[in-house]
Amino acid sequence: MRTLLRRLGYLLRRRQLDADLAEEIEIHRAMVQKQLERSGMAPDDAAAASTRTLGNVTLAREDARAVLVWPWLESIGQDLRIGMRWLVRQPAFTAVAVMTLALGIGANTAVFSLLDASLFRRLHARHPEELVFPFEHGATGRGENRFTFQTFERLRAANTSLADLVAYDPSRFSITVDAEAEMRRGEFVTGSYFEMMGVRSLAGRFFTMADDAPGKDPVAVISYRYWSSRFNRDYAAVGKTITVGKTPVTVIGVTPPAFQGRELTSAWADIMLPMFLQRQLGLRDHTTFSLIGRLKPGTTADQAAQDLTTIRRQELAETGGANDEARAREIRLRSAEHGELPRLGPERPNDTKQTRLITSAILIVLLVACVNIACLLLARSASRQKEMALRLAIGASRARLIRQLLTESILLSILGGLAGLLFLGWTTSALMSVLPVSELPFDARQDYRTLMFAFGVSIGTGILFGLVPAFTASRVELQPVIQGNPIRGASRGWMAKSLVAAQVALTLALLVGAGLILRSLDRLYRVEFGFSADRVMTAWIYPTLLGFDYDREMRLYRELVDTLSSTPGITAASVSRMSINRGSFNLIGPGFFETVGIPIVEGRGFSISDTATSQRVGIISESVAGKYFGHESPIGRLMTPDVDQRFSAPTEIIGVVKEIRTGYRQQTFTPAVYAPYTQARRTALGQIIVYVRTSADPSAALPIVREAVKRVEPNLALFDVNTLAGQLDQSIGTERSTAMLLGCFGGLALILASIGLFGTMAHSVTSRTRELGIRMSLGADRRSVRRMVLREALIVVAAGLAVGVPLSVLGTRLVSNLLFGVVNTDPPTMAAAIGVLLVVILVAAYLPARRASLIDPMVALRTE
Amino acid sequence: MARTNTPPDLLPGTLDMLILRTLAAGPKHGYGIAERLRQVSEDVLQVGESSLYPALQRLLLNGWVKAEWGASENNRRARYYTLTPAGRKRLGAERVEFERLVTAIQRVLQTG
Secondary structure, X not given: XXXXXXXXXXXXXXXXXXXXXXXXXXXXXXXXXXXXXXXXXXXXXXXXXXXXXXXXXXXXXXXXXXXXXXXXXXXHHHHHHHHHHXXXXXXXXXXXXXXXHHHHHHHHXXXXXXXXXXXXXXXXXXXXXXEEEEEEEOOOOOOEOOEOHHHHHHHHHHOXXXXXXXXXXXXXXXXXXXXXXXXXXXXXXOOOHHHHHOXXXXXXXXXXXXXXXXXXXXXXXXXXXXXXXXXXXXXXXXXXXXXXXXXXXXXXXXXXXXXXXXXXXXXXXXXXXXXXXXXXXXXXXXXXXXXXXXXXXXXXXXXXXXXXXXXXXXXXHHOOOOOHHHHHOEEEEEEOOOOOOOOOOOOOHHHHHHHHHHHHHHHHHHHHHHHHHHHHHHHXXXXXXXXXXXXXXXXXXXXXXXXXXXXXXXXXHHHXXXXXXXXXXXXXXXXXXXXXXXXXXXXXXXXXXXXXXXXXXXXXXXXXXXXHHHHHHXXXXXXXXXXXXXXXXXXXXXXXXXXXXXXXXXXXXXXXXXXXXXXXXXXXXXOOOOOOOOOEEEEXXXXXXXXXXXXXXXXXXXXXXXXXXXXOOEEEEEEEOOOOOOOOEEEEOOOHXXXXXXXXXXXXXXXXXXXXXXXXXXXXXXXXXXXXXXXXXXXXOEEOOOOOOOOOOOEEEEEEEOOEOOOOOOOOOEOOEEEEHHHOXXXXXXXXXXXXXXXXXXXXXXXXXXXXXXXXXXOOXXXXXXXXXXXXXXXXXXXXXXXXXXXXXXXXXXXXXXHHHHHHHHHHHHXXXXXXXXXXXXXXXXXXXXXXXHHHHHHHHHHHHHHHHHHHHXXXXXXXXXXXXXXXXXXXXXXXXXXXXXXXXXXXXXXXXXXXXXXXXXXXXXXX | OOOOOOOOOOOOOHHHHHHHHHHHOOOEEHHHHHHHHHHHXXXXXXXXXXXXXXXXXXXXXXXXXXXXXXXXXXXXXXXEEEEOHHHHHHHHHHHXXXXXXXXXXXXXXXXX
C-alpha cells in the first residue's frame, strides 16, 4: 500500500525523476572518465571509454525508471495522445463516428435511465428493506392489500412483530388554491405515516398521531412537486389555508424532493391528509384500506406474516366468520423496498415483454452502430498500413499495435458517449413522449448511475467495434508495404463486407418489426366502433369530493348538462357513470346516445322525466332485444332481475340502440343494457363522466367547457380531460408507442447501415483505382464498371437479406402479442421492408459506383 | 524484451543485498557503491549502471534507502544514498536467508 502511494507520487513527479536519473547517470559517467584519466588516458579517449563501459545509457535510464513508473501506464498515455492526434487529423471521420456512437450510446443510456427505476431503485425512506405490504390471501386467488379499518386497527394494536403499521387510501382531491380549482392525486394516511417512513420535512412539519383524530384541525402535507408547481417553492405556502373539496385545510409541511411515498413511478401523491378526514372527504366507495408496515429489527417477514395471520384468523372467528374459508385465510408480506409495483418479472408479464422488446431494439441499434464503425475503421486501416509497418519495423510488437488501435477506438467511443450524454435530456424526453409512461414504472432521473452506465457502455462498445479492425490492421506484411507496394488484403475486404451484411440483416429485423406494428395499427384504426368518437370531449367530475350529498349531486348533473348543452360551440352534452368502453352495463343521462353518436333503432332515449320516482325504464342493444324478444318489438315490455341480472328491478324497455365495440381488439360488438343514473343506487354514484360534443375541434373547446362548469359550481375541477378519440387511442398506446419506437430505431439503423455500405464501397473503389484503370484501358466502358461496382454492393446486400429474413421472423415473435390482423411472417410487410432497405442501400452504393466509372484510366495507372 | 537486471554471476536479489551492505558503512553515491563493490570483491563484482540504477530505484521504492543530492568529495553534485532503519532490518533478514542458502548449497556440493 505504501509502495503504491510512493509509486503514484513518482508518477506525478515524473519529469523531476527523469531529470534526476539522467543527471545521476551522467555524473556516474564523469566519475568513471576521471578515474580513467587518472590512470593515464587522454581526456577524449577517457570520455569515449567511459561511455563504452557504461553501455546503453538510455536503456539503463529506462530500466531504472521502469522500476518506479509502470511502463504500461505511461504508454497508455502515449497511446491516448497518438489516438487523439489521429482523430483530430481526420475530422470528418471522427464526426461521423462520434455522432453514430452518440446516437447508439445516448439512446441506450436514455433507456437505462428509464428502466433504472423499475430495476434497481429503492424507496426513499429510512431502511426501505424493512418496509412490507401485507396481502391477505384467501383459499384461492391472488392476495389483496385491502383491509377494513377495524381489521387494520386490530392488526396494529395486537401485533408483536412490526415496529409500526399504517393504513392509506389513495384518492383524488379537488383542491382550490386562490380561487382556482384543480384535481390532484393524493391520499389519506394514518397519523404515524411519516414517522414510520422515516423522512424529514423539507419545510414546516409532518402531521403525527396527535393530528389524526376526529375534531382536530384539518391539516395537509404537500409534495415537493406540488409545492414547486402550484406554490413556486414559496415557504409562505406552509401555514396557508387551501380548500380541499369544500373544507378549509392548513398546509403544514412539504416533503423532500426525493420522497415519492410508496411509488417509484411519477404517479405519487401530491397531497397527504390525516386519515380521520377520509370520512368527510374520501370517495364514497372507498371502504377498504391498503396497509404498509415496518418490521421490527431482527424480525423476518415470515415471522411477522405468521403473527398477523394469527390475529386476523382470531378476528374472523370472533366476528362469526369461523368457516373453512376464513380458516384458510392467510396474510403474507411483500417487500416494499421497491415500491408498490412489483419488479418486472413473472408478476408483470406484459411490462416485462414490452421492456424486453424496447431493450432488444435499442441493443440492435447499438450493435448496428458498432458494426458500422468497425466498417469505417476497417476502411481507414488500409490507409494506415504504412504507419503500422513503420511502427513494426522500429520495434513495436503486434500486441502493442493492437493496444494502440483499441485505445483509439475506446477513445472514440468515450467521445461518442460524452456527446450522447449531452443530448441525454432530449433523448429521454423524446422516449418519454412515445412510451406509455403512466403504465410503466418509468421515471427518468439521471444521476451517477446513469453516468457509470454510459461510461461502461462506451468502453464496451469501444472494445466491441475496435477488436476486429485492430486485429486486421495490425496484421501487416512488412516488406511490401515498406517498399511502397502494399498488398490489398483480400481478407480485409471480405471482413468489411460481412460487417455490412450483418448491418443489413439487423436493420431488416428492425424495419420488419416496425412495419408489422404499423400495419397492425392501420388495421386497428379501421375498426368500426359503432359510435362517433370525433369531436367528443370527456372529463371526470367528483361531486363527493366537494362533500355534496345525493340531492345536490343530482341537481349538479342536471344543471351541468343543461348549461353545457345551451353553450355556443357545444352541440350536445350528457353524462355516464362508466367509461364507454367499460362493458355491458352503464348508467347514463338524457341525450347520451346523441352526444356520443350511437344510433337509436327503436323507441326513445332517456329524458329528464325519467326520475327516481317514475317508472323504472331501460334501454337495450339490438342483440339483447333479439335474445329476449326475438323479432317482436321489446318497446313497452318488462324485464326483471331473474331474466337478466343487469336489471335490479322490473324495468320497462323504452328503446333499442345499435351495439358498440368496447375495445380495438374486441372481436364482436358488446350486448349492452343502459339505465338512467337517476334510478341507480345512491352508492353507485358520487362521480361521473361528462361528455361534450363540440362543433369544432374538441380540445380547442376546453376553455368554453371549463367556463361553463365554473358557472355551475366554482369549486368543481375537471379530471382526466380527454377526447373520446384520445381515450380510445390510449387503449392501443402500447402498439402505437412500440410502432413509433421501432420506426425510429429502424430509421436510425437504416441511416447507419447506408453510411456503412457507402464507406465500404467508397473505400473499395479507391483501393481498386488501379485495377479499374486497367480494366478501362483494356476496353471496359463506364457503364460496365459502374455495373460491376453495383453488383458487388448487391451481393453484400443479398447476403445480408438472406440472413436478415429468418432473423426478423424470429425477432418479430417478440411483438406478436401486439399484432392485430397480421402474422409475423406477413409477406407484404417483409417485401416493403426489403424494398425500402434496397432503395436506400442502392443510393448509398450508387455514388461510389459513379465515381468508379469516372476514373480516368491514365490518371489511375499513374497513381501508384 | 528480457534484460537481466543483475550480472549473470549473481543470484537474483543478491545485488540489492550487496548494495544495502555497502551502504551500511555510510552514505554513498552510485559510482561510490559500484567502486566499493569492485574493490572489496577484488574486481570480481563489476556492476554496470544498467543493473545498478534499477536496483537503486527498487530499493527507493521499497523505502529501504533514501536519496539526497549533495556535494561529492571533489565538490561536485552527486546523489547520495542512505540506508533507512527499514533497510537495515531488511539487510539483516536477507543476510540470514542468504547464509542459510549458501550453507545449504555448500552442503550439497560437499556431500555430492
